[in-house]
Amino acid sequence: MKFRYPLICISLLLVSCAMFISDYSSARKALKNKQYDSAVYYVSSSLHAKPNNKKGIKLLEMAYPQAVKYHQQRINRLKNSNEDTEKWPQLVDEYEALIRLGSEINRLRPVLLSAVNYNLILTAGDYTAELAEAKPRAADYHYTKGMDYREDITKQSQ
Secondary structure (H helix, E strand, O other): OOOHHHHHHHHHHHHHHHHHHHHHHHHHHHHHOOOHHHHHHHHHHHHHHOOOOHHHHHHHHHHHHHHHHHHHHHHHHHHOOOOOOOHHHHHHHHHHHHHHHHHHHHHHHHHHHHHHOOOOOOOOOOOHHHHHHHHHHHHHHHHHHHHHHHHOOOOOOO
């Protein structure tokens, strides 16, 4: 019975270290493969486990702006697209992705500040107005698409 408690503590420590290493290496791999959103989420998880990882902070500061830039480019392409109705559901997806990324940064900021006194200087944009504009248009697109399918009595559309 005496040895059970220290053994459990050591096991938990090893598991948490393994999770940290796994998340950090997954973040590096995701960044290398230009999967910027995944890189941000993996490195954020890693920094929640070990906030004093300077390499992790640096990786986050590289991945987050790249993720935002990627979504902004997709938004600009969609906005300039001639397909007025089909773009709205995709715009909703892009704005929601940007909001999730910003929330992740805002969730991590106080952890880094309190644990290692590091002020994370990444700007999380507010896309709620753009999302509020895109959602009704996306809903209208889906409704119109549904009505078109309803009118088409072919087996494939049904």
